[in-house]
Amino acid sequence: MQSKNVNAHLTEIRDYFKMAVSVDCVIFGFDNDELKVLLIKSDLKEYKDMWSLLGDIVRPGEELDAAADRVLKSRTGLDQVFMEQVQTFGGVHRHPAGRVITVAYYSLVNIQHAALKKHGNELHWHPVKAVHEMAFDHKEILDCCYERLKHKVIEQPVGFNLLPRKFSLRELQNLYEAILDVKLDRRNFRKKFLSMDLLVDLNEEEDDVPHRPARLYKFNFEKYDQRKKRYLGIGF
Amino acid sequence: MQSKNVNAHLTEIRDYFKMAVSVDCVIFGFDNDELKVLLIKSDLKEYKDMWSLLGDIVRPGEELDAAADRVLKSRTGLDQVFMEQVQTFGGVHRHPAGRVITVAYYSLVNIQHAALKKHGNELHWHPVKAVHEMAFDHKEILDCCYERLKHKVIEQPVGFNLLPRKFSLRELQNLYEAILDVKLDRRNFRKKFLSMDLLVDLNEEEDDVPHRPARLYKFNFEKYDQRKKRYLGIGF
DNA sequence: ACAAAAGTGTTTGTCGTACACCCATGC
DNA sequence: GCATGGGTGTACGACAAACACTTTTGT
Numbered sequence: 001m002q003s004k005n006v007n008a009h010l011t012e013i014r015d016y017f018k019m020a021v022s023v024d025c026v027i028f029g030f031d032n033d034e035l036k037v038l039l040i041k042s043d044l045k046e047y048k049d050m051w052s053l054l055g056d057i058v059r060p061g062e063e064l065d066a067a068a069d070r071v072l073k074s075r076t077g078l079d080q081v082f083m084e085q086v087q088t089f090g091g092v093h094r095h096p097a098g099r100v101i102t103v104a105y106y107s108l109v110n111i112q113h114a115a116l117k118k119h120g121n122e123l124h125w126h127p128v129k130a131v132h133e134m135a136f137d138h139k140e141i142l143d144c145c146y147e148r149l150k151h152k153v154i155e156q157p158v159g160f161n162l163l164p165r166k167f168s169l170r171e172l173q174n175l176y177e178a179i180l181d182v183k184l185d186r187r188n189f190r191k192k193f194l195s196m197d198l199l200v201d202l203n204e205e206e207d208d209v210p211h212r213p214a215r216l217y218k219f220n221f222e223k224y225d226q227r228k229k230r231y232l233g234i235g236f
Numbered sequence: 237m238q239s240k241n242v243n244a245h246l247t248e249i250r251d252y253f254k255m256a257v258s259v260d261c262v263i264f265g266f267d268n269d270e271l272k273v274l275l276i277k278s279d280l281k282e283y284k285d286m287w288s289l290l291g292d293i294v295r296p297g298e299e300l301d302a303a304a305d306r307v308l309k310s311r312t313g314l315d316q317v318f319m320e321q322v323q324t325f326g327g328v329h330r331h332p333a334g335r336v337i338t339v340a341y342y343s344l345v346n347i348q349h350a351a352l353k354k355h356g357n358e359l360h361w362h363p364v365k366a367v368h369e370m371a372f373d374h375k376e377i378l379d380c381c382y383e384r385l386k387h388k389v390i391e392q393p394v395g396f397n398l399l400p401r402k403f404s405l406r407e408l409q410n411l412y413e414a415i416l417d418v419k420l421d422r423r424n425f426r427k428k429f430l431s432m433d434l435l436v437d438l439n440e441e442e443d444d445v446p447h448r449p450a451r452l453y454k455f456n457f458e459k460y461d462q463r464k465k466r467y468l469g470i471g472f
Numbered sequence: 473a474c475a476a477a478a479g480t481g482t483t484t485g486t487c488g489t490a491c492a493c494c495c496a497t498g499c
Numbered sequence: 500g501c502a503t504g505g506g507t508g509t510a511c512g513a514c515a516a517a518c519a520c521t522t523t524t525g526t
Contacts, residue, residue, distance in 0.1 A: 019294075058326070061335075062328070063327065088300065088324040103326070186478090187481080191481095210476070211524060213523080423506085426507085445503090451505085
């Protein structure tokens with residue numbers, strides 16, 4: 001559906017101003033200790049069987065952010081997730097059907113909550129590290145958004161958006177290690193996050209693990225939002 | 237000229253797809269110990285006598301970066317300056333003549349080298365702190381780019397692009413103080429920059445100052461570019 | 473009892489910050 | 500000789516990094 005829409009629109013546009021604006025969403029998830037990205041199989045003949053980002057033409061009268069929200073929701077059913085505009089790609093020949101300038105967004109979703117809506121196309125979560133070739137310039141867009149995410153995650157505690165509401169410190173550490181592609185010291189990591197005083201100890205434990213169960217926490221989004229307004233400092 | 241172009245294009249566009257793409261450039265300079273931005277007086281009747289950023293419609297077949305370069309060059313005569321894409325503003329009603337989605341850039345120029353080309357409109361350097369109301373959503377765009385600059389300047393030594401080739405440490409400090417709007421300790425500032433080992437002591441001194449003249453330095457861009465590729469660390 | 477991961481403190485080094493005095497020049 | 504800004508070093512505190520053992524649970 002995505003690609004057909006694009007094509008249908010493009011045929012109209014090409015005869016007029018020869019320019020269209022789209023949004024592309026890099027939808028990140030976290031599962032099995034890996035950072036994943038949601039991709040769809042392109043049905044453009046030029047990119048047969050290649051994977052591409054989720055995107056669509058921006059409609060007349062539609063805000064850019066709204067278009068990105070719409071794409072996200074139409075594919076995952078998710079709403080009100082963390083999303084950030086990253087960069088706009090305007091290469092003259094980036095789309096075979098004509099000039100399409102695309103505004104790239106990334107979003108962070110709880111992969112368990114996503115109810116994928118295929119609309120016919122194949123739609124899968126791919127480990128970010130394993131994605132190599134993509135349709136259009138989408139690999140470049142993915143790389144750009146991934147770099148932005150790495151940067152963001154060391155400045156602000158946004159990683160929680162990728163986790164279930166209840167999580168252990170080990171899961172949180174695995175998330176950071178996966179995103180940043182580094183190994184971190186467990187004690188220092190715990191110390192740092194606990195001293196932020198933004199984790200709420202739920203007095204619950206993991207279940208069904210073949211070893212000592214970990215305590216579960218939730219992130220105090222409200223407290224962070226309030227604090228953010230006051231501090232505005234560097235780092236969390 | 238800017239606005240007339242926009243209007244001429246828009247009249248055409250409006251009858252068709254009702255969407256155009258433009259670039260807007262936030263051109264920063266540094267003079268008289270103040271951060272300045274180059275603005276032009278709008279000649280749109282809706283924004284009579286208000287100041288606006290320098291921008292233009294992206295031409296068919298023109299890359300976005302190329303459009304931004306073109307705008308910069310046509311107004312300042314400058315080429316190959318530091319420039320970075322920041323964000324795209326797509327508010328449906330941001331332009332009174334129709335839908336114009338604009339990609340915002342900021343650039344850092346040596347204000348002494350800029351040879352302003354007015355093309356009829358008033359064109360002036362304004363202290364960033366003194367800019368309040370602007371045409372369109374340009375104040376929002378300016379604020380956004382300024383925030384990005386603040387962020388950038390504490391991560392990478394890009395400020396040199398705003399200075400003459402030869403500068404004193406005092407000038408450099410004034411630049412940082414102006415951009416970040418803070419007071420810095422002179423000794424710590426000198427220590428930090430000298431320890432980066434990217435300043436070349438020119439063995440020259442200021443002239444015509446009514447006090448002890450300061451040593452002059454230049455920034456070693458080549459060394460920084462090489463080092464950047466190896467380190468990729470945080471901070472300079 | 474064994475395996476597997478959870479949980480916990482201390483030490484060390486680095487870096488940022490605060491701070492005051494002498495120096496060189498023009499007038 | 501005085502006013503103005505240039506140039507310099509040290510001490511302290513905070514935070515990041517390195518590092519090993521005990522505890523809890525399931526099998």
